[in-house]
Amino acid sequence: MKTRIASIEEVRESFHGQGYICNDEIATAVFLAAQLRKPILVEGPPGVGKTELAKASAAFLEAPLIRLQCYEGLDEAKALYEWKYGKQLLYTQLLKDKLGDLLGNADTLEACMERLADFGDAFYSDMFLEPRPLLQALRADEAPVLLIDEIDKADQEFEAFLLELLSDYQISIPELGTVTARNEPLVFLTSNNTRELSDALKRRCLHLYIPYPDLRLEQQIIAARVPEVSASLRRQLTTFVSRLREMDLKKQPAVSETIDWARALVLMHADTLTPAQVESTLRLLLKYEEDLVTARADLHRLLKD
Amino acid sequence: MAERVLTEFIKALRGAGVSVSTAESLDALRVADLTGYDDRARLRQALGMALAKSEADKWRYYQCFDDFFRFVAPRPPASSEPPGAPPASDPPPPQPGNAGASAGGGGGGEGQSDSEVSDLARLLEQDDPARLSQRMAAAVRTVDLTRLRVITQKGLFARRVMLAMGGEALDQDIFRLEAQHDPRGLALRRARDALRQTVIEEVNRQFLLQARETGAQLREQTMREVNLRDLAEFRDVQALVQRMAQRLVTLHGRRQRSSRKGLLDARRTLVSSIRHDAVPARLHWKSRRLRKPKLFVICDVSSSVASASRFLLMFLHAVNSLLPRVRSFAFASRCGEVSALFAASGDADTAIARILSEYAGSGTDYGDMLRFFWRTCEADLDRQSTVIVLGDARNNDLPAEQTVLRQIAERSRQVLWLNPEGRNRWGSGDSVMPQYLPYCRRAMPCRNLNQMERFVDSLLRDLR
Numbered sequence: 200m201k202t203r204i205a206s207i208e209e210v211r212e213s214f215h216g217q218g219y220i221c222n223d224e225i226a227t228a229v230f231l232a233a234q235l236r237k238p239i240l241v242e243g244p245p246g247v248g249k250t251e252l253a254k255a256s257a258a259f260l261e262a263p264l265i266r267l268q269c270y271e272g273l274d275e276a277k278a279l280y281e282w283k284y285g286k287q288l289l290y291t292q293l294l295k296d297k298l299g300d301l302l303g304n305a306d307t308l309e310a311c312m313e314r315l316a317d318f319g320d321a322f323y324s325d326m327f328l329e330p331r332p333l334l335q336a337l338r339a340d341e342a343p344v345l346l347i348d349e350i351d352k353a354d355q356e357f358e359a360f361l362l363e364l365l366s367d368y369q370i371s372i373p374e375l376g377t378v379t380a381r382n383e384p385l386v387f388l389t390s391n392n393t394r395e396l397s398d399a400l401k402r403r404c405l406h407l408y409i410p411y412p413d414l415r416l417e418q419q420i421i422a423a424r425v426p427e428v429s430a431s432l433r434r435q436l437t438t439f440v441s442r443l444r445e446m447d448l449k450k451q452p453a454v455s456e457t458i459d460w461a462r463a464l465v466l467m468h469a470d471t472l473t474p475a476q477v478e479s480t481l482r483l484l485l486k487y488e489e490d491l492v493t494a495r496a497d498l499h500r501l502l503k504d
Numbered sequence: 505m506a507e508r509v510l511t512e513f514i515k516a517l518r519g520a521g522v523s524v525s526t527a528e529s530l531d532a533l534r535v536a537d538l539t540g541y542d543d544r545a546r547l548r549q550a551l552g553m554a555l556a557k558s559e560a561d562k563w564r565y566y567q568c569f570d571d572f573f574r575f576v577a578p579r580p581p582a583s584s585e586p587p588g589a590p591p592a593s594d595p596p597p598p599q600p601g602n603a604g605a606s607a608g609g610g611g612g613g614e615g616q617s618d619s620e621v622s623d624l625a626r627l628l629e630q631d632d633p634a635r636l637s638q639r640m641a642a643a644v645r646t647v648d649l650t651r652l653r654v655i656t657q658k659g660l661f662a663r664r665v666m667l668a669m670g671g672e673a674l675d676q677d678i679f680r681l682e683a684q685h686d687p688r689g690l691a692l693r694r695a696r697d698a699l700r701q702t703v704i705e706e707v708n709r710q711f712l713l714q715a716r717e718t719g720a721q722l723r724e725q726t727m728r729e730v731n732l733r734d735l736a737e738f739r740d741v742q743a744l745v746q747r748m749a750q751r752l753v754t755l756h757g758r759r760q761r762s763s764r765k766g767l768l769d770a771r772r773t774l775v776s777s778i779r780h781d782a783v784p785a786r787l788h789w790k791s792r793r794l795r796k797p798k799l800f801v802i803c804d805v806s807s808s809v810a811s812a813s814r815f816l817l818m819f820l821h822a823v824n825s826l827l828p829r830v831r832s833f834a835f836a837s838r839c840g841e842v843s844a845l846f847a848a849s850g851d852a853d854t855a856i857a858r859i860l861s862e863y864a865g866s867g868t869d870y871g872d873m874l875r876f877f878w879r880t881c882e883a884d885l886d887r888q889s890t891v892i893v894l895g896d897a898r899n900n901d902l903p904a905e906q907t908v909l910r911q912i913a914e915r916s917r918q919v920l921w922l923n924p925e926g927r928n929r930w931g932s933g934d935s936v937m938p939q940y941l942p943y944c945r946r947a948m949p950c951r952n953l954n955q956m957e958r959f960v961d962s963l964l965r966d967l968r
Contacts (some may be wrong), residue, residue: 227549235534392559401557
């Protein structure tokens with residue numbers, strides 16, 4: 200991983216180069232997190248580019264990206280490590296005779312137990328350890344970017360389990376002892392705010408809130424991601440989307456949806472927004488039937504210049 | 505220096521309601537070191553990442569930042585403004601450290617000639633806001649406004665700041681010049697009054713930033729303990745109720761999640777393991793039996809109890825996401841169901857206001873209410889139902905009709921009674937509380953927010 204970052208501007212320019220258009224605040228956050236080696240908690244409505252930010256940062260820092268997608272019921276076995284039970288079983292079956300020989304010439308029960316104890320260590324060694332994302336991140340040869348996506352979906356217990364990793368970059372495995380990071384990863388946590396995260400977790404992180412972009416920024420994003428769109432259409436469609444976001448909708452259109460929409464309009468060779476076109480493509484922006492009905496009823500106001 | 509400013513800022517931030525831990529303050533220092541203090545906007549963003557960790561906190565943080573650093577802002581022009589210097593040309597003004605002492609002593613000690621005036625007077629006559637604010641900052645530092653605690657101290661501290669700036673000498677100048685009928689006297693007097701105004705504003709601002717921390721705690725404590733009847737006088741009580749309810753929601757929401765998983769069902773696991781040579785290949789979990797609790801809330805909204813009902817409804821509305829189906833009733837002289845009213849408006853305040861205006865009155869008849877409730881809800885009541893009654897049980901000497909309450913209690917799981925009067929007043933005068941008590945699983949007084957919170961807490965635990 201790149202260790203020295205000259206300035207916040209450097210971060211932003213690299214992001215721009217990758218087509219990730221961001222404001223000053225986001226660049227500052229990445230700069231600070233990388234310099235202070237602190238995890239960064241990114242919150243905001245869905246689809247504003249929280250996950251993208253981690254990807255862009257990994258590209259900027261020239262570091263591998265390790266991703267852990269959280270979900271309800273995620274536990275240590277899936278996040279940190281697991282023993283390869285199948286392999287352990289197979290080995291014991293295959294080595295049955297060998298084991299029999301080894302144990303056979305032991306006279307007493309105690310001697311048997313003693314020998315078995317030696318095997319125990321063999322069977323709970325690195326050979327049978329299946330590292331999951333968190334352990335991979337700790338043992339990586341090169342400092343990686345670790346993305347813990349949608350932490351709010353995971354259970355409360357898992358959040359508590361992460362605390363050790365976030366503050367000391369180490370994790371305790373009962374059978375192996377404490378694993379300390381070979382190279383401290385840069386951790387990104389994202390949350391859609393479906394539930395309140397614990398204070399302990401928040402305390403350990405820098406906090407970045409990404410709202411929906413303003414008109415100008417969204418136009419820049421469209422320009423970077425869908426360069427085929429003409430400037431006037433770009434202005435029209437971002438205005439349309441921002442007006443949509445002001446309405447009382449079940450799900451507001453995200454930036455990624457604006458991009459999809461812009462791509463669709465390009466495919467349809469659109470130069471300006473017409474009610475007919477909007478009518479036929481609105482489904483790309485709004486994913487609920489009732490939202491569609493609400494928006495259609497108000498289409499003229501939304502399209503007004 | 506920078507460190508001190510930051511710690512003071514963090515103190516002010518805590519006062520504004522953002523909780524900042526020690527670790528976070530250390531982070532803030534490191535962050536500030538990295539970004540530097542030159543770019544204000546950037547510093548504002550960067551500190552925000554280290555100090556404010558939720559959307560609401562961010563908003564408070566930005567407010568507080570702008571408030572706190574407003575005073576520091578005019579400083580740079582002071583140093584980059586040489587034109588103001590030539591006429592004064594004396595060294596004293598730019599020395600912030602001893603400004604108070606030298607001005608105070610100098611003004612009083614030396615017998616000054618006619619045209620000679622104190623430093624402060626000269627500054628005022630030159631009308632140099634930058635240097636004046638610099639001097640005020642120095643004076644504020646010597647007076648140590650962080651000791652400002654309660655609002656009544658503001659006048660005292662403002663006066664101290666004036667003195668530290670050299671106010672005494674200035675007063676003497678004004679007095680002397682006016683005695684000589686010098687027009688400068690009047691001008692100086694006006695300038696002094698304006699300056700005093702600025703000082704008072706500054707002290708005010710410092711009070712808001714510094715003393716709010718302790719003040720807010722004191723205030724919250726008072727609000728929690730004061731009788732519900734008097735609580736309407738407090739302005740930010742709704743915010744407090746929201747906060748208390750929010751805490752309950754987080755607490756109980758979390759508990760719900762963890763208990764959902766259930767425990768290992770050892771018996772079933774063992775039984776199914778026989779199939780696999782006693783290897784427990786499949787684990788079975790005890791599944792919790794789903795309970796579908798129902799909640800009935802009956803609120804007395806007559807003038808004596810309305811405030812307590814108001815807060816109960818407010819609480820229940822705020823923890824709505826955790827509650828099962830709720831049917832609510834209001835009564836005073838007449839009785840009616842208000843569930844629809846409550847469900848229709850997302851905003852609790854308007855709903856409560858409408859309920860109160862529609863049903864409020866006097867002459868409560870608890871017997872009539874119980875009969876009405878029994879009539880409308882008999883079919884709906886079952887072993888899962890919890891009935892909450894909030895009222896003082898003052899029945900205006902009408903029949904108590906406790907047999908109806910007994911029917912209700914027998915049909916439902918439990919009846920809980922909240923009484924805004926203290927236990928020792930139950931049964932006094934026209935209160936029929938003792939007649940109702942045998943049928944209530946629990947009856948408790950709810951006179952202040954603390955008791956109300958405790959009740960809602962136990963209710964949520966119970967309904968789970």
